[in-house]
Amino acid sequence: MINLKDRRRFMLAALPVLFSPGLAHAENVLNSGDTAWMLTSTALVLFMTIPGLSLFYAGMVRTKNVLSVLMQCFAITALMTIIWTIYGYSLSFTDGGGLNDWIGGMENLFLMGIGVDSLRGTIPTTVFVIFQMTFAIITPALIVGAFAERMKFSSMLVFLTLWITIVYAPVCHWAWGGGWMGAKGVLDFAGGTVVHINAGIAGLVAALVLGKRKGYPTMHMAPHNLPLTVTGAGMLWVGWFGFNAGSELAADGTAGMAMAVTQIATATAAFVWMLMEWMRHGKPSALGIVTGAVGGLVAITPASGYVGPIGALAIGGAAGIFCFLGATTLKRRMGYDDSLDAFGVHGIGGIIGAILTGVFAAKEFGGKGFASGIETMGHQLTVQIFGVLATTVYCALATFIILKIVGAIMGLRVDDEQETMGLDISLHDERGYNL
DSSP, rough: OOHHOOOOOOHHHHHHHTTTTHHTTTTSOOOOOHHHHHHHHHHHHHHHIIIIIIIHHHHSGGGHHHHHHHHHHHHHHHHHHHHIIIIIIHHHHHHOGGTTOOOOOOOGGTTTTTTOEEEEEEEHHHHHHHHHHHHHHHHHHHHHHTTTTTTTTHHHHHHHHIIIIIIIHHHHHHHHHHHHHHHOOOOOOSSSSIIIIHHHHHHHHHHHHHHOOTTTTTTOOSSSSHHHHHHHHHHHHHHHHHHHGGGGSSHHHHHHHHHHHHHHHHHHHHHHHHHHHHHSSSSHHHHHHHHHHHHHHHHHHTTTTTHHHHHHHHHHHHHHEEEEEEIIIIIHHHHOOOOHHHHIIHHHHHHHHHHHHHHHHGGGSSSSSSSSEEEEEHHHHHHHHHHHHHHHHHHHHHHHHHHHHHHHHHBBBHHHHHHOOOHHHHHSSSOOOOO
């Protein structure tokens, strides 16, 4: 029988083993701390779409369309959950055999083969599946901002079903599922290419194909409820910690740094956008500062697991400048009607962040050292630019073809009478406000 003194000596000897990082994060060994963090992160990312993005977008449209945007975000959440369960996860994250560089396989259709005891690293596979599902939910929801107030609800559902299948799932596999982009060394920690460039480019193409809203740009189309938009932006900011820090899939130092740089870049972008607007228009606006914050969140997303505070300040500052110019000067000069600046914020922010990851991941800037030295940094920068271009070209072409097919079969836009009446009444027979 072990006496008290021997028992104490045994426990002290075991402490280093119990708290060893190697054991805590050993592959295929469940870690309760990592699991708890990923459960929280999953809820945070879903919180970004409903209610965060829903309110952010709803406040920026006109009164007659507020419910249509909320309805779109909720319907997308339901639809993408079903698609991800049936085949989306399998196409994105399983081995595609001879086509593995381009698309995943069919072994996890209907999530077959994933049980209670299945593990993905140190967390249950089910948690990983649902965490990634929340990314597949918010990405098509972001596109809504580009065609708000003019697309038919039925056409939107068909378009986004095809889009998640033909565009999102392959690009997700390229970057995160074992495909060619990850193998080539493109760095995308939490979705610069997969989520934001994809959504931003698709939004721009949709805005161009559908055409401008009736009366744009001569008619004043001011946001109807900015408190909703500011509230939604605050929810996005909070939820984004799950988006970025959760992408580490562990409760460790990288997740902590990802959270830190997310905060720094977001605040910097918000402040820089505010200053840009103040200098140009003489007054800072609430809409401007929250849009700048979202631009910062977008830009730091691909870099969040690789850069340090210096990189966060630089990326946030660049996002504040270039997203402001994209959402104002570029849109005005090119004349397209990106209703809620999906391309100006997500497309441009994603491109800026993805490219600058190749610079600020360097050890010289406090990064993790994936790009150290001028020669290596130049190589990584080239790889990042190639990843941006590949995603942009593929997404643009595929989105254009999908929209043209859907438009030819069932039409894309509501008619003039429905648009004038507003989508709340004409498509859903409801009003957002009964005043």
